[in-house]
Amino acid sequence: xxxxxIRHFPECGYELQEALNALATNVAFTGRQVRRVxxxxxxxxxxxxxxVMNLMRTLARLGYSVAxxxxxxxxxxxxxxxxxxLPQGKPKGLAHYLAGMCSAGEIVYETNIPNACLVPVGQLxxxxxxxxxxxxxxxxxxxxxxxxxxxxxxxxxxxxxxxxAQIAMKxxxxxxxxxxxxxxxxxxxxxxxxxxVSVCPILGAIINKVETRGIESGYYYKKGYYYRxxxxxxxxxxxxxRGAKRKGLFxx
Numbered sequence: 421x422x423x424x425x426i427r428h429f430p431e432c433g434y435e436l437q438e439a440l441n442a443l444a445t446n447v448a449f450t451g452r453q454v455r456r457v458x459x460x461x462x463x464x465x466x467x468x469x470x471x472v473m474n475l476m477r478t479l480a481r482l483g484y485s486v487a488x489x490x491x492x493x494x495x496x497x498x499x500x501x502x503x504x505x506l507p508q509g510k511p512k513g514l515a516h517y518l519a520g521m522c523s524a525g526e527i528v529y530e531t532n533i534p535n536a537c538l539v540p541v542g543q544l545x546x547x548x549x550x551x552x553x554x555x556x557x558x559x560x561x562x563x564x565x566x567x568x569x570x571x572x573x574x575x576x577x578x579x580x581x582x583x584x585a586q587i588a589m590k591x592x593x594x595x596x597x598x599x600x601x602x603x604x605x606x607x608x609x610x611x612x613x614x615x616x617v618s619v620c621p622i623l624g625a626i627i628n629k630v631e632t633r634g635i636e637s638g639y640y641y642k643k644g645y646y647y648r649x650x651x652x653x654x655x656x657x658x659x660x661x662r663g664a665k666r667k668g669l670f671x672x
Contacts, residue, residue, distance in 0.1 A: 424529035424538050425505035432474065443471075443626065444478040447570070447595075450623055454592040455565040458620065460575040460584045461597040462607040467628040468597040469497040472574045475595075480535035484569040487528065489539040489561070490514060491587055492576045493548035496541040504540060513542020517560065518551040524560050537568070548576075548583055558590045578611045588620035595623055600630045 432440065447457065459472040469492070476488045490498045493515055498504065506529065512522045529538050539560075545551060564571045573591060575584040588594055594615060598608060612622065 421525075421528060421530045421537075422507050422511075423531070424507075424540065425532050426538075427503035427505055429473070429477070429502060429533075437478075440474050440478045441482075443475060444482055446624065447475070447479070448482075448484070450593060454623070455569070456561050456571045456573065456591040456593075457623070458573045458575045458584070458588055458591040458594045459597065460588075460594060460611075461577045461599075462579040462603050462611045464495070464577050466577070466597050466599040466603065468577070469501065469574055471595070471597050471626050471628070472572050473498065473502060476536050476572055477533055479570055479572075480533050483535065485535050485537075485567070486570045486572060487537045487539065487564045487568040488572045488574065489564070490541040490574050491552070491557075491583070492574050493541055493545050493551065493583070494576060494581065496544060496574075498538075498574065499540060504538075506540065511540070511542070513540040514560075515542040515545050515548075515551060517542075518554050518556050520556070524563055528564070539564075549581070549586060552583055552586045557587070561590050578614050579607060582614070585614050585616060588615050591620045593623040594620050596625045597628055598625050599628045602629075 447454075459468050459475070461468045472488065476486050479486045490496050491514060492498075499506075511529075512526050514527060516522045517524060517527045527539050527542065529540065531538050551557075561571055561573070573587055575587045578584045596608070596611060608625075615622065
């Protein structure tokens with residue numbers, strides 16, 4: 421297995437790392453039947469790539485083996501933001517595999533994070549839906565799920581293109597990243613309408629860019645920004661009062 425160096429991966433502050441630990445723990449409690457987890461959002465810029473990269477690192481630190489698949493084939497952010505250093509030449513990635521140009525073994529790279537491997541996008545493409553329709557995507561995720569404890573998929577935003585819905589059909593569950601006080605309830609309901617939730621249930625929502633000083637005291641910390649995990653806003657549990665809908669985390 422060839423190696424991929426992640427050259428830019430800032431350390432998180434205490435509050436943020438604790439929130440990521442809580443997120444990783446919640447993912448682990450979903451059960452062993454949930455192995456392939458897609459991370460998406462309703463719009464671009466809500467922080468899904470940040471969440472999925474840090475979730476990968478946090479799960480790996482907790483001792484789980486993790487593979488991250490970069491499936492945002494039209495507008496991938498991972499290679500640029502995290503300064504991936506791939507082997508010299510023309511390294512292959514997901515696009516090459518889905519096009520039948522290489523085998524699955526050629527696109528899985530060991531990273532400098534212990535227990536974590538990465539499948540880079542390889543090459544940005546405009547006809548991504550045509551490639552994602554290939555049965556090779558499901559075969560890849562299945563083979564990775566046999567080798568790793570968790571397979572995370574960085575998917576495109578649901579509200580922009582149909583790619584995420586296609587990817588969801590090959591996953592066991594989805595995490596939805598939503599920017600606090602920016603995304604609307606209508607947009608989130610549209611995400612739920614587009615995703616095949618009967619096949620790929622929404623596991624929860626990660627509320628992003630929350631300034632905790634301005635909201636209720638029940639949050640973990642009183643200042644700074646962090647990523648907060650909660651169950652899906654439309655499924656609040658009346659027994660314990662949890663759920664983003666009850667807390668008013670989304671704009672109308």
